[in-house]
Amino acid sequence: MRPGSAVRWRRGRAGRWRRAVCAALVAGAVVVPLSGAAQPRIPAPPPARLPAPTAATLEATYTAHRANAAEASRRAAAHGDRHRAAADRALAGPGRRLLAFDGRGAGLATEVLGDLAHAGRVAVLVPGSDTGLDTYGRFRAAALALHRQLAARAPAGTGTAVVAWLGYETPGTVSTSVATTGRAEAAAPKLRALVADLRRITAPGTGVALLCHSYGSVVCARAAEGLDVDDIALLGSPGTGTGTAAGLRTGARIWAARGDGDWVEHVPHLSAGLFGTTVGFGTDPVSPDFGARIFDAGDGGHGDYFDPGSRSLINLVRIALGETSEVTHD
Template sequence: MVLPLSAAVRPRIPAPPPAALPARLTPAALASVYEANRENAERAARMAAADGALSRAAADRALASPSRHLLHLDARGTGQVTEVLGDLPYATRIAVLVPGSDTTLDTYARFHTAAESLYRRLTRETHDREAHDRERRRTRIAVVAWLGYRTPATVSTTVLTPGRAAEAAPLLRESVRELRALTVPGPASVALLCHSYGTVVCARAAPALTGLGVTDIALVGSPGTGAGSAAALHTPARIWAARGADDWIADVPHVHADFFGTTVGFGTDPVSPSFGARVFAAGPGGHSDYFTPGSASLANLARIVLGETTEVTRA
């Protein structure tokens, strides 16, 4: 039985259109791009505050901080932002985080915290080992928090269907292409770390990412991907999957059916043996704990990003 659920109506908060950026970004233009987007975030904060939307104003103001590196920003509606942590032009490995439902500008702080947690772990890993590993000395990391699509609300019919993922997939592909084009030493390798509904997005995008340096796709807290197996994703990338012991997503039925022309559900559980992913340990955490500092899941995700596949602890 499919129960139609209605999400809470989100009020329209005034915001400026996105900043005018070059049609094709270059490494030399990044500093000016970051500055333009910070100024846009500050304008959005003032407009939201004038409208009485103080929570959104605070979220926009945080993005306007001089420490933030925003590759793209659209503060209108629920908002979209692509943020870089690290020195993107000199990165040899890029981790792209793809979020799930209810990730908007209003909740972006928690998504940024996850990206920051991963970046700190990766930085520590590379610094700790570069003195003993000449190959690691050449490893430079960038983490990208990619809120580049309209995420569905958790309490909605949209979250049960692949519609938003179908919209997001070509946008993710274009972002990966753009990120690799912005690296100076040569195209970097890319790992996609996909959470919850974001795993549906990554699965839909996977075939089109072939040839763009995506070496690994990690699916955490997944409701299913819409594919029956890892092989059905049609990608040469390594497919990983994990679920925390206390993640409520384990109770979501793994169905995949058509109702009056609408596909509902996402099918096979990615951590099941039949799916064929490389299942790794995520520890006792819940649905929002995969990037918690000190967790088994964060340690393994960092190893995946660094290409240390033999060191990933299996579940």
């Protein structure tokens, strides 16, 4: 066998192996009873009860949620969970802008980067599987990279903000829930509520873009109908549960991208109803049949869409700023 042929054979074999593993996960979701992922039993206070935020009450909202995160850190430390205590303590730090915080279970947090009340452009990051307070650092790193580039590229006088929305219980990557729409259906009303909050806080005409990674794209699809946003970008999406972009029933521009090194390429694009939920997510969002606007994500892998200097991040910044004619396509 020639060297080039050997390489292609190994790649083909690896690709078949990955497809088989993904198919097994989908099959597992069919044959294994559906249940929520086990959550760590870490004591934490209930979330602060506050009125819906407005531009005038943002600072009070941030202060209340920082105080809640500080109390969660103390309880986690007393429980002996130093990792969670450190994560909560970081969120409680001076200057952190929390629109929401819940330290119970895997944990939820909504953090603002930038001056939300005066932003002319807002990007909302919606994460995928295995995202919780214990892994929040990597999610926030993506939000920080995006915010830095938005602020650097925005026209003079245009304020920008990024909202890192860990506002739903994400599925585990290796779990039955990751192959079904159940978590996304539960999350969609919460995402719609966030957008309503943003519209209340920001000035009329503020541009809002949802940047939805992996399973987060299923959440965005479930929330999309009639949602008051300008753009929805699906990154490394396994599918949306909807056959076409038009099926999302939104006036927003729908974008999709997948890096050349993203393993999601090998996820089977299947969809079937089972026990009141849907297993699999159907049409590939980067396929012509789906009908999204496809943009260039470079050669990165599944976790690389927000890497500084990457083609994907550059194009996401252009989308968030409404510079649609500047977006480069595959």
